[in-house]
Amino acid sequence: MTPKSRLLPLFLLSFFSLFLYSYYHSSLHLFAPETLHFNGNPTNTPSSYFNHLGNPSSVPPNFTFIIKVLAFDRFDSLSRCLRSLANADYGHDRVHLHVFIDHFKEVDLRNGSEVLSKKLEESSRILDFVDGFSWRFGEKFVHYRTGNVGLQAQWLEAWWPSSDDEFAFVVEDDLEVSPLYYEFLKTLIANYYYNSSNFHPSIYGASLQRPRFVAGKHGNKLQLGSETRLFLYQLVGTWGQLLFPKPWKEFRLWYDEHKAKNIKPVLQGMVTTGWYKKMGERIWTPWFIKFIHSRSYFNIYTNFLRERALSVSHRDAGVNYGKTAGPDSYLLDARSLDLNFLEMLPLSNLKWYDFCFREVIPERTVRSFDELDPVLKSVQKENTIILLSIFGASQIITRNMLCHFERLDIRNYILLGPESEFLLDLARRGHPVVNVQQLLNGVGGYKSMGSQGSYAQLIREILAMAYVIKKCLDSHYSSWVIDGNMVPVSADAFSIANEPSYDFFSARDSGLMFLRSSATATNIWIDDFIFKVAQTAKASMEDNSLSRERRHFVYFASESLQVNGVRIKKINELIFGLKIFSNYTSQTSLGDEKKIIFWPYEMELNYLQKALRSLGMWVVDGDSSCVAVVCHLS
Template sequence: MTRKGIKNKSMATQKLLFFVGFLVMAAIFIYSYSQPKLQLSLPQKGNPNASQRTLLHSKPKIGRDVLSKNFRLVIKVLAYNRLESVSRCLESLAKADYDKDSVKLHIFVDHFGIEEQGKSAVPIDVDRLQAQWLEAWWPSSDDEFAFIVEDDMVLSPLFYIYLRALIATYYYNPENYSPMIYGASLQRPRFVGGKHGNKLKVDDHTRLFLYQMVGTWGQLLFPKPWKEFRLWYDMHKSKGIKPILQGMVTNGWYKRMREKIWTPWFIKFIHTRGYYNLYTNLLLERALSVSYRDAGVNYGKKVGPDSQLINSSDIPDINLWEMKPLKLINWYDFCFQKVLVHRLVKKLDELETVLSSVHEQKRVVLVSLFRIPDAIVRNLLCQFKKSSIRNYILLGEKTNLLEDLARRGHATIDADQLLDDMTRVGLVDQKFSKVPDFMEALVYAHIIKKSLLLNYSIWLTKANIIPTEAIFSSESYLKNDAILLETDQQLRTELLYLKSSEATIQLMSNVLVKLTEKTTSSVIGDLPEGEDIFGFQVRSAITRFNFRIKLIDASLMTHVGSYTSNSSSKTSSEPVAKVLFWPPNKDTDYVKERLTALDMWLIDDELSCTSIICHQS
């Protein structure tokens, strides 16, 4: 290194040391003067003026008494070379009310070089902002929380009391706790990450809601999800995997800024896990944390405050401390589409509520998941999302997959618990519920009959079938009482539609009678080779009833192995395939290979959709 280079490096080091030294001295002065419990190192004596900052009677009732005795919140300030910004930030932290709690403050100052004749004297790592976020915190326990503050932010005097109340309500209260919540943002919500998503708007009576998007201007992090993310990040980084999530605005950010920013990584993780963040709705562009959007990595020049800072809880038009039970709070995905979580039917009486939440013009699609691999199921759901098919209910055995799908907002039916309930109330004889084929047939019949009685028309399909056209909503089909496939003059029920009517209700009643009037061995003995019990009984009953049946030519149902991208061409003389199928026991790798060739394999190695697809509502 030349003497000039050594001199430049020395000057940069001196500048950095001066900035850090000034910052430490400023912080010590500010906190020694005005805040007894915000610690750089050791607790200090009380401040007689603390009560003047926030009225004690305005604090929420929930607080320290609900928290664990090991509860600890650490404030992490991420700073660079913006002395005015960080001074303003520290001053706002100093003025906050900590209610006699001991709160640790950690200040992270990124290194920076000096400019000489348009060139940087010391190289600057481009990923330092990302590294600041990722390296700032590793939870020491499940009772330690981090509040991340960038240096161009200002905090409300009430921010700590509010965060403490949130933690008490939605982390320590078991009735409101959900492992799906990774933290809370105090910034004003204003950004929808999914391209072509809905406008970010909630009603004026809502104070809190859950939204998948992370908020970097005042983000509270819960310990367990953050640990999970850091391990996930390290694993993906070591394998050279990029945080690409098609359909997200942040995907463009990553392509431009690469490893300067950390949010695309966290967003990809959130999408994979199905996690959510708490947000406030304080009206009139008000917030408990405000970014001044000073010039830096994200902004080329100073923009100014993004919101109006709340300095007092004495707000006549809202109750700042309102924190409703979790079951009353709305959830929104990256498209700001409302998500109805935990819709899991375990009793026949619960079916009506779920039907009403999914129907489209009183029509629903019942999807059988029996003996279908997880990857096939999740890929089908991505297909449904792409095709904007929303009126479906998933039916399967009690598995971790079914519970996870319900948690993520898919309407589901637990066949095992449903059958137990029907056995308990006398709808099903216990001797039939022990035979798997009978179990499926009975569950199908009871769900379909119940749906028809509630005036819902219903499709029955299986997860090894993918529609290539909108057959579930085609009016040319749905005017008929029933729709079935026809192969060699034989009726098949791989794709079945029943319109709600007296005739179809009578048909399902007949099926149930036939299922229960014989012994299991005699019913199974009557089956033709390769037939399933439910399909055989439906087809037998249909031949005894005289109502309009629409038969779909089975040539329109194409095996995935023989389907090509040209098969759907309208110029082809061949029949246009409306559904793809494969045997349920077909190897997953084979199905993946075929669907990949058709651009219809839409999940990644973690079984998450590779794209966020928004349909405005």
């Protein structure tokens, strides 16, 4: 072989190595989060990164997974926990282990020297074991506290995310995990955090424990079909909980504010509130539960059947158990694998459940008439639908109304409002909403009504309400129209006496109206009539002849019906309900006969809150969330 022929393979190898090196570094530059561009704008959001990669099983290079082990004085529990973590399959990933060891409580040396010696010996034994424990997958960090802080501080002080790509998997020392747990969690993160088509801001993490507890008093039984592998449930799971970075930061700041103001995490109607009243600051979960209730956040859970889970609590004696109760579930591992545990359905296919284990349907936002029909069908009850206009109502008044809907188990409603962050947030929380501006884009002649000027919003409200009513009548649904200046007192607030000679009932000045489904009502409520209602409103607004109290849909609809010779049954507000006037004096009883509380549209908010509070009808807290969880069996 000539010298040149001997050098040829070496030259080819060098050229190929140079090509791989160049390709690798150009790929790193291309995929670096700080250099990603979408629609001409730079971004470093996790979902944007996923879209750029286009690979549902991938995570970005700066993805960080940290295991947070919370330990105290249970050597056998901790050793079992750490060994199960070390036996898991991490592939070629770098995974960090942080062990937090709480200190034992102070011992009275006057009569406890022997106890103190045993505790010191046990602490030394645990520390020696942790120091010598081999963790070959990433960094090992040990935090040994100088004083006893308890379980609450162990959880809350274990983590402050350093980036939006850092995730914490928190395990207490009496847990045992499956060798499959990490592969499952990484796949879940890739699919439901980095995949923008599956990402949802309401999801705060995932629990690996077997779901077995409904926190709302008198809630539904926790029953799932055998085909369900993943679902969303509000309750946090402390036996192997994955935490997403942003919601956890949000919670920590919320906790700091509430703790500093001495606001307790009391949520009426929850079993966990009883735990807090009994154990106080020894536990942390009531704080997190109150937070996720105020934000309407959800957790991903698994359902692997036959009481199996990827994380098992041995329920050893400690803060939560006076004596050891044994494993709560059976560990799912490769030997017992009889299903595709990595199957991740699209988020739109998963079911969501609240604290009562009642199904929640988020993101029901109607933007077109084609989207309206299925939503109306889904909310109607006994062929009746409540149409609530939130135009002009403050956010907190609307939330108070919705809390009363929950209290009374009123679920056949849909909210109509202007395009806003508030409307989107209501939809995110599971309330069905109509985006009025987008809905009216499909209405011929809408622009001819004049979409500008001081009365434009009123015209939009009137047209949207009128067209939604038309859809209801065409679908053979009766409808109630209500405004934000009222609140229901009783469960039968939106029922009407059986007077078949009337199809329309109205409390004209208060914004309350009932339209019975009938052929007569359907024949009246046509496009021409709808535009007459809008024209009446426009004319009144242009000459400024109408007081604020009458600038609402019900007034103009009632006027137009009367002009057309339609008989309307008047609803007497003072008999049907209680009306709060400016000279209202505090009272403590509504009386059994009252169905609705009314008040003037421009009543000052603080005065209204005081009046409703004196009647027991102000049911929102400082977070503008319901003070109670009320479960009604489905």
